Structure formats: structure tokens, C-alpha cells
Amino acid sequence: MVRLLLKAVDKSYGSVHALCDFSYSFEPGIYALLGPNGSGKSTLMNIISNNIPADSGSVLFSRDGSAEADVFDMGDLFRQELGYLPQDPTFYPSFSVNQFMWYMAELKRVRGQSRGKTGRLAISAQIDQLLREVDLEQIRHQPISSISGGMKQRLGIAQALLGNPTVILLDEPTAGLDPMQRVNIRNYISKIAKDRIVILATHIISDIEQSAKDILILKNGILANHGSSRELANRMQGHVWTIQTRENQINTFANRFRVIGISQIGDPNSEMVSIRLIAAEKPTENALPVQPGLEDYYLNIFGSQGSYNTFDVS
Numbered sequence: 431m432v433r434l435l436l437k438a439v440d441k442s443y444g445s446v447h448a449l450c451d452f453s454y455s456f457e458p459g460i461y462a463l464l465g466p467n468g469s470g471k472s473t474l475m476n477i478i479s480n481n482i483p484a485d486s487g488s489v490l491f492s493r494d495g496s497a498e499a500d501v502f503d504m505g506d507l508f509r510q511e512l513g514y515l516p517q518d519p520t521f522y523p524s525f526s527v528n529q530f531m532w533y534m535a536e537l538k539r540v541r542g543q544s545r546g547k548t549g550r551l552a553i554s555a556q557i558d559q560l561l562r563e564v565d566l567e568q569i570r571h572q573p574i575s576s577i578s579g580g581m582k583q584r585l586g587i588a589q590a591l592l593g594n595p596t597v598i599l600l601d602e603p604t605a606g607l608d609p610m611q612r613v614n615i616r617n618y619i620s621k622i623a624k625d626r627i628v629i630l631a632t633h634i635i636s637d638i639e640q641s642a643k644d645i646l647i648l649k650n651g652i653l654a655n656h657g658s659s660r661e662l663a664n665r666m667q668g669h670v671w672t673i674q675t676r677e678n679q680i681n682t683f684a685n686r687f688r689v690i691g692i693s694q695i696g697d698p699n700s701e702m703v704s705i706r707l708i709a710a711e712k713p714t715e716n717a718l719p720v721q722p723g724l725e726d727y728y729l730n731i732f733g734s735q736g737s738y739n740t741f742d743v744s
């Protein structure tokens with residue numbers, strides 16, 4: 431089993447403290463880094479992948495209980511364990527999908543060895559399999575300039591898997607995808623996560639709500655909290671409510687509470703609405719408590735500032 435251990439990792443850019451004293455131990459499974467833009471997700475991935483140095487702290491890797499080695503000292507040895515889809519991947523538009531995979535295999539110095547095959551034949555078999563798995567086999571000879579955003583994202587994931595890495599970093603892998611493509615990518619990531627550490631940065635809750643074994647909440651570079659989707663949602667128990675009221679009362683509630691959703695009740699001409707909101711205490715006599723979800727937790731922590739009460743449920 432592989433293990434990735436981060437110890438007190440710290441990084442500033444000038445006066446911006448992008449990552450503060452980050453410690454965590456990753457084992458095989460899907461982990462989510464959840465936080466809004468600027469919370470430090472990409473910085474963390476760049477440090478794990480050795481693209482930027484941390485100011486202090488260490489990133490250690492071990493396999494099958496062997497001694498931990500600093501990934502910085504491991505150099506290329508760690509690169510072979512690593513698959514990385516950066517937030518803004520560069521694709522060479524004139525390359526075909528197939529050429530791009532070969533090019534990345536060269537860059538990563540993938541040594542072909544699989545099912546008795548060696549060398550280029552084995553690399554070729556690996557590329558075939560990866561393109562099949564992300565559904566790009568049919569268009570493998572098309573230039574990258576002609577394929578859709580969803581296809582590019584899938585190609586980005588396929589290249590991250592070259593060389594069968596044990597640590598996979600995916601920085602916003604579903605950015606710019608439509609809901610159907612998002613579901614496909616999500617399912618694919620679940621499929622590859624077995625025996626591997628998959629770390630997925632996102633601010634989209636539905637991407638990770640079902641699949642992540644641990645969700646790491648990053649707020650201004652600080653690991654504010656972590657837990658399963660259910661554990662985090664449960665922290666909001668007793669703080670999420672629905673209230674039935676007249677439409678013209680919406681503003682009154684929105685001024686006092688964090689409103690999560692509003693839906694019409696009855697026929698379209700009805701003036702009654704149901705409001706879902708967050709409140710530390712029962713907000714009105716007729717308010718009913720509802721089962722909280724991860725989104726409620728997220729919005730309580732990160733919802734826009736306002737006079738209303740973000741409260742501490744950590």
C-alpha cells in the first residue's frame with residue numbers, strides 16, 4: 431500500500447499566505463480538496479508534484495510499509511509514481527490525440543512493460559487501453575484543436591494515468607464540462623481510484639459528494655476541517671430549516687438568514703413559497719428542521735459575507 435504524508439507544509443507568495451502549516455496522511459482512495467478559488471488547492475498540488483518548492487515542511491512517500499522518502503529527494507523516482515492533471519493543462523493543438531499520448535509517455539519516461547510485452551509495443555497497448563477507458567479511441571487520430579472541452583479533459587486524465595502511477599492529482603478535472611460529461615468523468619475517477627491515492631481539487635460539491643472518502647476543507651490556505659460528506663453535513667444538524675411563507679416575505683428572510691433555496695408551492699399563481707435557510711436556532715415558529723447536506727455545510731463556511739450569521743460548527 432502507498433502512503434503520502436504531508437508534514438507542516440507552508441507556502442507564501444509575497445504577503446499571500448497560500449498554504450498554512452498543512453499536515454495530512456493520504457492512503458489509497460479518493461480525497462477531495464474542497465474550497466473556493468484562492469483557497470490554496472492548486473498550490474498544494476503544485477507542491478506535492480514538486481512543481482514549486484514549499485517554504486517549509488515536507489512531502490513524504492512510502493510504499494508497502496517501507497521507510498518514508500522525501501519526494502523532493504526522490505526526484506524522477508517519485509515522478510514515476512505520479513500522475514498529474516494541472517488546472518490549465520497545455521495541449522499542443524496540432525498533435526493528434528494519439529501523438530499527444532506518445533509525447534507524454536516519452537516525457538514521463540514510461541517504460542513499457544505489460545502482459546509480457548516490452549518496449550514500444552507495451553506503451554502502445556497501454557495508450558490503447560487508456561484511450562478506450564476514457565472513450566477517446568474513435569477520435570484518436572483527430573488533431574487536439576478539433577476536439578471538445580470534455581474530450582480534452584478526458585485526454586488530460588488519460589495522460590495522467592500513463593505509467594500506472596500510484597498518486598494521481600486532478601486539479602478541477604470537471605471544469606467547463608456539461609452535466610453529462612461531469613458524471614462520466616466522475617464515474618471514471620471512481621473506477622481508477624482502487625489501490626491508488628487520488629486527490630481531486632474542486633469547488634463543485636456534486637463532483638465529490640458521493641465518492642470521496644475524506645473531504646478536506648481548505649479555507650484561505652488552512653485545512654479548516656475534514657470528514658466524509660455525511661460527517662460534515664451532520665455538523666449542520668439542527669441548523670437547516672424550511673419555512674413556508676408568502677412570496678413577499680422572501681427579502682425579510684434573506685436579510686436575516688443565509689437562504690439556500692426557494693421553491694414555489696402549489697400552482698404557479700400561488701403566492702406561497704418554501705424557503706430553505708441556515709439558522710443557528712429555530713428562526714420562526716413554523717420552521718421545520720430538515721436533513722442537512724454537504725452543500726449546506728459548504729455555504730455556511732464559504733457563503734458570501736453578510737450581516738447574517740456564519741457560525742462555527744467545527
Ligand SMILES: Nc1ncnc2c1ncn2[C@@H]1O[C@H](COP(=O)(O)OP(=O)(O)O)[C@@H](O)[C@H]1O
Pocket residue numbers: 443446447448465466467468469470471472473474
Ligand atoms: N504564482 C503565484 N504568485 C502569487 N500569488 C499566487 C500564485 N499562485 C497562487 N497565488 C495566490 O495564492 C492563493 C492560493 O491560490 P491557489 O493555490 O491557486 O488557490 P485555488 O487553487 O484554491 O484557487 C491565492 O490567493 C492566489 O492568488
Ligand SMILES: [Mg+2]
Pocket residue numbers: 471472473517601
Ligand atoms: Mg486552483
